[in-house]
Amino acid sequence: MPSVTDVVDYLIRKGVDFCDARLESRGTLRIEVVNSEIRAISSNEQRGLAIRVLINGVWGYASTTRLDKESIREAAEKAFKAAKVLAERAGRKKILLNSIVRTEEAKPRILIHPWEVPLSEKLDVLFSINKVQKEYSEKIVNVTTNYHERIDHYELANSLGSLLVWDEIRLSVSSASIAREAGKMQYSFMRKSGTRGFELLKELNPEEGRKVSEEAVKLLSAKKPPAGYLTVIADPSVAGVLAHEVMGHASEADEVIKKRSFLTGIIGERVGSELVTMVDDGTLNGAYGSIPFDSEGTPSSRTVIINKGVYTSYLHSLETASLMRVEPTGNGRAQDFNRRVFVRMTNTFFEPGEWSFDEIISDTKEGLLALKSIGGMEDPVGGGFQTTVLMGYIIKNGELTDLVRGFTLSGKALEILKTVDAVSKEFRLEGGHCGKGEEDYVPVSIGGPYMRAKMLVGGG
């Protein structure tokens, strides 16, 4: 099989402005335990070569899973031809990419490689959590526990001279319990994940499964949440959605360059209270979104997006950094060899503050504690925040009172951030997968502290 540098050398000889070749191998294992029985054990391996060619500001991509010389040559020709055909019609200017050139090999910082752990040991952990979930109450009608491991190997070369080899290892375990009573159904869930080895599962207390079932049962008798413009204490998952979906996606420089982002031209302006500092950091040890290099070979970095309420930086790929004449930030990422590289986040979060959680609650006369975000959606144009949460508590005179069932939080992000008046020391990151425009999923984490702000509440 030709090496990634052979492909790059071949394309350089054809005459390109820039090119790179990225060989990806991915191995995954998924296990699903349902009601104390195995529902599925499936494993997948995929290997493919992604080739990119840049000519006059336009990209041609091709990929192949056939790695013989002829197939790779064919893919390189397809990428070259696509760039040529599109460049003739697009009428764009040449872009000179400024890549950090290096030759390096990076290994993941883990303790126990998942491939060294027998399947039976993985199953034992899952069964023990699943059992605790199920045994909590007769009202629990369904319990699911999932395990997912993903081992990636990358080799990348580009026409500027970089040659990189690196591995990424990710694990996650999640649980969900469904409770049923008198025709009503509710559920709860938990998820632990990271760029970590099997030590992640060894540290997991199966009793966390009990909490999941307990929440599902409690939600059966939860009250209807209030609606309106309310004081909300967002938990780290909700704060993370605000950081990632609204402020984060709008900070992706590809959206800024074409003026799709509501944050276009906002560097140096105040966008939140002094308590608000927001960061994208791909270097965090163990976080699910951490990467040694992005899909273009740029080392990951820590980018302070908002510093004490003042907007400071966008996130960049090689192309956007070149167009905006700044350094790339290591945020050019692709789902896999079949998908394009564009600006994506890594670990995106608000920094913790100085309040304790208890202090924030006792300081709140009337409000709503929002717990466990179950998703949100980007709005880089309008800057609208939206997330649905699983549950919450009404706060009255500094105390948590009634449990309420799921509701939706909404509002204009910039207005919400300006109302932030308390930020906790307690801080948490949660791993997951981010899509941009409803697809192109990459591993990320989101999070932050507990944050108090004003938001629109509805649903439930």
Next chain:
Amino acid sequence: MGIDLHELSDYALEISKADQTEVFSIKATMRNYYIDDGVVTIGTDNTWVGVGVKSIIKKKIGYFSKTIHKKREVEGIVEKSLEIAKTSPSDEKFTSLPSPEKISGNVEGVYDENTAQADPGEIVENLVTFLESAQREGVKVMNGFLRISVFEFVVKNSLGVDFSHKGTLVYLFATAKKEMGEGIIKRFSTSLKGINYQEAGEDLFERTKLASSARAFKGVKEVDAIIAPMEAAGILSVIPTAASGELINRRASPWINKLGQEIASKDLTVIDDGRLPGGLRSALADDEGVPTTKKPIIESGILKNYLFDTYNAGIAGTKSTGNGFRRGVTSIEDAHTRPVSCEASNVIIQAGNKDLQDLISETDEGVLIYKFAYPQVDPISGNFGLEVRNAVLIENGSAETAIKHAILAGNIYTALRNISGLGKQQYFIENFLVPYIRFSKLQLVGL
């Protein structure tokens, strides 16, 4: 690509030492043409062959899949699948892989040779038509893509199932911006010519222009909500989810023991049709080689059928309904990596007899919603609170004021009983064929 899927599958079955073996293999090409800032800036061309092997040894099940580049690699796939099966606990609920059944009839409009062979120039021409139609009066297309997937899959098992199918899928997605307003459109077809690029561009222009004039909604009120097909398909995806034989077996569906009972308005009929002409999931058989069928999930408000693959049908003591799927509809990439699960084939929400203007003029106090942030509904409780991003308020039968920044709240299982109008024209949205739908008695919450 020079790999014969039939030969490869036969070889895998021949060398497998399992009690039962199933081989799913797929050969696919996916081409994407991305639009950025009003220009087609990226062209991609990806090809792959993927194989998934399920092995069963004394009710122990193993599944392993891999992308391959030569036939002999299936040896490793079979070996790993057997290894997983051997180390798995036995699944006493497993009965058998499907036995072969006679597959007859035909299915139209699933593969288009012209689409499979289209050259980049022709594809870009379609996008140019689309862009010219959408971009005027300050409206600019920000993001988008036209995706063409061409695939052939073969599924065989050791009991004699032998089915193959080839198809083409086309997906156009685009967002456009004018001032602070954003419009979004999606179009689905099984051929390039099945999409009207001029019309799609005009629709995007209209959606964007409307969004740019929207004001934040204020207050709280009960409304009748007319939901456009693109979003109705999203929230109505709870129907095949709640009817999934897998969720029924797990007792995780609110529709357990409700066959024959009224669960929706009598105006609602929902059909699962595996052979719908032009349907994105249409084929003579499902992804485990069981013949597809046409059957009502809901008929005049009555729950009529659950959807089963072979595994879950075995648990429930019934037959597969031809609803074992692993293929996606917006992209075909991961089909071989996923074991089969109970999913809808093509979902037809039966049309009503009203055009959109009728639905609007009959509504005293309501909202016409073109776009939510994301049409996500909790399938367990049915609760939803959806952020409205592109909508028009209706007052006394007239839709005039564009709004945004509001939450539409309710419970989908209650809302299904409160359907008060269905449009007469249906639209393909992924594997749904769906009209405009009016739900009564929902709550609209603003600032």
